[in-house]
Amino acid sequence: MNPPTRRSRCSASALGLLTASALLATGVAAAPAPAAEAAPIQASTLGAQAAQSGRYFGTAVAAGKLGDGTYATILDREFNSVTPENEMKWDTVERSRGSFNFAPADQIVDRASARSQRVRGHTLVWHSQLPSWVSSLTDANTLRDVMSNHITTVMNHYKGKVQAWDVVNEAFADGGSGQHRPSVFQNLLGDGFIEQAFRTARTADPAAKLCYNDYNIENWSDAKTQGVYRMVRDFKARGVPIDCVGFQSHFGTGGPPAGFQTTLSNFAALGVDVQITELDIAQAPTTAYANTARACMNVSRCTGITVWGIRDIDSWRSGENPLLFDRDGNKKAAYQATLTALGGSAVTTARTTSTRSAPPADARSASSASALPGSFSWSSSGALIAPKPDSTHNIAGIKDPSVVHYNGKYHVFASTASASGYNLVYLSFSDWSQAGSATHHYLDRSAIGTGYRAAPQVFYYAPQGLWYLVYQTGNASFSTNPDISNPNGWSAPRNFYSSMPDIIRQNIGNGYWVDMWVICDSANCYLFSSDDNGHLYRSQTTVSQFPNGFTNTVIAAQDANRYALFEAANVYKVQGSDQYLLVVEAIGSDGRRYFRSWTAGSLGGSWTALAASESNPFARANNVTFPAGSWTRDVSHGEMIRAGYDQTLTIPACKLQYVYQGLNPGASGDYNTLPWRLGVLTQTNSAC
Ligand code: 9MR
Numbered sequence: 001m002n003p004p005t006r007r008s009r010c011s012a013s014a015l016g017l018l019t020a021s022a023l024l025a026t027g028v029a030a031a032p033a034p035a036a037e038a039a040p041i042q043a044s045t046l047g048a049q050a051a052q053s054g055r056y057f058g059t060a061v062a063a064g065k066l067g068d069g070t071y072a073t074i075l076d077r078e079f080n081s082v083t084p085e086n087e088m089k090w091d092t093v094e095r096s097r098g099s100f101n102f103a104p105a106d107q108i109v110d111r112a113s114a115r116s117q118r119v120r121g122h123t124l125v126w127h128s129q130l131p132s133w134v135s136s137l138t139d140a141n142t143l144r145d146v147m148s149n150h151i152t153t154v155m156n157h158y159k160g161k162v163q164a165w166d167v168v169n170e171a172f173a174d175g176g177s178g179q180h181r182p183s184v185f186q187n188l189l190g191d192g193f194i195e196q197a198f199r200t201a202r203t204a205d206p207a208a209k210l211c212y213n214d215y216n217i218e219n220w221s222d223a224k225t226q227g228v229y230r231m232v233r234d235f236k237a238r239g240v241p242i243d244c245v246g247f248q249s250h251f252g253t254g255g256p257p258a259g260f261q262t263t264l265s266n267f268a269a270l271g272v273d274v275q276i277t278e279l280d281i282a283q284a285p286t287t288a289y290a291n292t293a294r295a296c297m298n299v300s301r302c303t304g305i306t307v308w309g310i311r312d313i314d315s316w317r318s319g320e321n322p323l324l325f326d327r328d329g330n331k332k333a334a335y336q337a338t339l340t341a342l343g344g345s346a347v348t349t350a351r352t353t354s355t356r357s358a359p360p361a362d363a364r365s366a367s368s369a370s371a372l373p374g375s376f377s378w379s380s381s382g383a384l385i386a387p388k389p390d391s392t393h394n395i396a397g398i399k400d401p402s403v404v405h406y407n408g409k410y411h412v413f414a415s416t417a418s419a420s421g422y423n424l425v426y427l428s429f430s431d432w433s434q435a436g437s438a439t440h441h442y443l444d445r446s447a448i449g450t451g452y453r454a455a456p457q458v459f460y461y462a463p464q465g466l467w468y469l470v471y472q473t474g475n476a477s478f479s480t481n482p483d484i485s486n487p488n489g490w491s492a493p494r495n496f497y498s499s500m501p502d503i504i505r506q507n508i509g510n511g512y513w514v515d516m517w518v519i520c521d522s523a524n525c526y527l528f529s530s531d532d533n534g535h536l537y538r539s540q541t542t543v544s545q546f547p548n549g550f551t552n553t554v555i556a557a558q559d560a561n562r563y564a565l566f567e568a569a570n571v572y573k574v575q576g577s578d579q580y581l582l583v584v585e586a587i588g589s590d591g592r593r594y595f596r597s598w599t600a601g602s603l604g605g606s607w608t609a610l611a612a613s614e615s616n617p618f619a620r621a622n623n624v625t626f627p628a629g630s631w632t633r634d635v636s637h638g639e640m641i642r643a644g645y646d647q648t649l650t651i652p653a654c655k656l657q658y659v660y661q662g663l664n665p666g667a668s669g670d671y672n673t674l675p676w677r678l679g680v681l682t683q684t685n686s687a688c
Helices: 046-052 069-078 103-114 140-157 184-189 193-204 223-238 260-268 286-297 333-341 432-437 502-507
Strands: 056-061 081-084 118-126 164-169 209-214 244-247 273-281 302-307 378-380 397-406 409-418 421-429 454-461 466-472 476-481 514-520 524-530 535-542 551-558 567-574 580-587 593-600 636-640 657-662 677-683
Touching: 046 056, 046 333, 056 069, 056 118, 081 103, 081 302, 103 118, 118 140, 118 193, 118 209, 118 273, 140 184, 140 193, 164 193, 184 193, 193 209, 193 223, 209 223, 209 273, 223 260, 244 260, 260 273, 260 286, 273 286, 286 302, 286 333, 397 657, 397 677, 409 432, 409 454, 421 432, 421 454, 454 514, 466 514, 502 535, 502 551, 514 567, 524 567, 567 636, 593 636
Parallel strands: 056 081, 056 302, 081 118, 118 164, 164 209, 209 244, 244 273, 273 302, 397 454, 397 636
Antiparallel strands: 378 677, 397 409, 409 421, 454 466, 466 476, 514 524, 524 535, 535 551, 567 580, 580 593, 636 657, 657 677
């Protein structure tokens, strides 16, 4: 979006003299659009498919196996979460009192961070794999200090790198008692040791999710399940910090108990996330795996599934062949059943409407196919979100939406525009029909503060377990928040750059430095920005250095006609393919805003035209059907609804939805007081 100083020079009619031929890009390759009949791609890996519904799919990892090429290849291809299988347990991390050894776990965590895989920490307090110097303690105060020091030291070491911790593991007894099992913790500290562990953990790393993890708690009516349920209910009622419950799910050949989904949803109803944390099933029957995945998919607070190892030979119960890959690393039938249950089975071709059964996922050639069509058509909602001025916020327009779907809700961030300038607003709702009635939280009341802040972009930076809000302040700025739903949780602005990079200073002319956009692949993060002067810039840093170290700023795309490559650039990864999509807002020959699009095989470009002209636009009034009354003729600064919510900015290849700003076609006057509203485009020519 353009800054507060901009006047009405870009509003309707001001550019009526531009011709379509003036839109030919100079720095952007103008290639013919790919054939529209190319087969659309579904996600072909467990992690990508789970991400489509905002979930993760993880595995236990053993540091000693990372050098095994087959193991590492499957790990990086299929999984977006890892749990160190043994390396974070007490007998490895603190074998003797006060002497910590993080090397084996660091190997796993550092490797995962570099690949944007999230990490579950397993485990802080457990009666097993506990060194004898702890299990032989006899003094309660000593044990209390020892436990507290262990939790604090380990969590501090992994702060920002481990998203969720199994704070206490397997504290409940098997059988019919529903009580805690005996252990040194239980015996010396009593029932309160679990609460104490969770309170210590919250203090040590307030951003980490804190889980209780156990086995044989999948069947709702079991006494053990009921015992854990009562504990979680009690914790929630008394405000003891707990965020999640892990169901290990080590199943026999029959798979999960019939009531597993009921158990998951009953726990979720207490206000915790639920996760399947150590899944393996004797002989890996396809139905048993599919039923387990389905139980999670059917519970919105079931946030992810972790299998307890990659190949059968990697399993702690290898004699039972309980995993998804055979000893040679081939996908077993249970793999395909799981992928299907996660939603990733059907491959549809655009030539016919018939569905054929999916070939083995590894037989698909995702990288060579074009995931998106070469032309688009859309239907628009009406104006769904309008400003909600209050006594201290006299807002004229709501603009520049950024949106993620997370935890069952849409979280929308936007600019607020008024004669006195710009700031940010946040609203959330579970359905677009409720968007208009959602509460507007003005973010100038958070540490983001007052003053010029505009054009937000939100995403979850998985390697750090933190939400980022990127926005323009004159520099490229950001704030972070451990909880996207807490509008007061954002940190004060920090800048990505010490000052405007030289190359921008040299090319910006009479433009403005606007619309900062971050996207990461597994190795690097890229920061794109526009100058309202025909240039799209790109800087780069590594995933491990982010948010620091942005450098190597280059012109990623340019056009001699500044209006043809104006502002509001978005870059996304297209799910299940090697394609990246770039859309950039342009000003058409009719003076109206619209979007052009390009694709590339990597974030470094080069960008090939996809739907990039006024007659074949990505989104423009001429390829959008509006409700009666056509509330806008401009399709301006917006954002795609993503398949996930992390820093990879992955969008589905099908049925795209674009949240955008539009305005009454008759509006005129000062650019800052134009009555922008937000609506949603839904793709109507999706081939899948
Ligand atoms: O898979 C782990 C195996 O390598 C270890 O020898 C074993 C030692 O107790 O722990 C296994 O993992 C366990 C996990 O930490 C907690 N739940 C049960 C898992 C299987 O025993």
